[in-house]
Amino acid sequence: MSGAAGAPLTIGVDVPWVTSWSGEQVTGVAPCPSVDGALAIGQAERPGEGRPMYSRNHLFRQRKSVREMRCPMCGEPTAEGDRWTQTGRWTTAGEIRAKGLGVWLPPEFPDDKPLLDAGSIAPLHRACAERALARCPHLKGLDDRELKAFPGAWIVAALSVEARPAHALANVPRKSAAAVSFLQLIGVPDHDAA
Ligand SMILES: [Zn+2]
Numbered sequence: 001m002s003g004a005a006g007a008p009l010t011i012g013v014d015v016p017w018v019t020s021w022s023g024e025q026v027t028g029v030a031p032c033p034s035v036d037g038a039l040a041i042g043q044a045e046r047p048g049e050g051r052p053m054y055s056r057n058h059l060f061r062q063r064k065s066v067r068e069m070r071c072p073m074c075g076e077p078t079a080e081g082d083r084w085t086q087t088g089r090w091t092t093a094g095e096i097r098a099k100g101l102g103v104w105l106p107p108e109f110p111d112d113k114p115l116l117d118a119g120s121i122a123p124l125h126r127a128c129a130e131r132a133l134a135r136c137p138h139l140k141g142l143d144d145r146e147l148k149a150f151p152g153a154w155i156v157a158a159l160s161v162e163a164r165p166a167h168a169l170a171n172v173p174r175k176s177a178a179a180v181s182f183l184q185l186i187g188v189p190d191h192d193a194a
Contacts, residue, residue, distance in 0.1 A: 017070075018065050019058065024058060034067055078122075083123035084123055085187075151191065154188055
């Protein structure tokens, strides 16, 4: 795969590590190590095959980036003090609860507690965040270009979808189970990790 000018695309430089490629098919529901063996939607791992799908995160790499605090740009772990989010936005525990994600929050959090909702995008290294901002037209177009320091404590919420067999017989009831698609990351400021 090469870019418009014919130069090869480099993962981690031209294309974020977490981005899906068209050669990486979704494989269906299976126990996945990225969520401790729970059911999750899988996807073939063939980064670099086909063309990059910039608007779509790879399911497994996305979950891995959130669980292991890996930078979505380069795929390497981030250390406390070098975790930055541009797309994350400040919200409150009450807003998170109103979105139906309250089950993931400790009940003692008051509704006005500030939280940093990073969505499905784990924080980046500062150098990677600046490189992404310089290259990605979507990020450049955002009003809020401020890099926010990601807090030292966080909550991971699993976003699930109903999983059904692909070729279910119409008149035979099948058991369906919830399968994890993406993980959502919520930063908790001023929280002493026990
Ligand atoms: Zn990085």
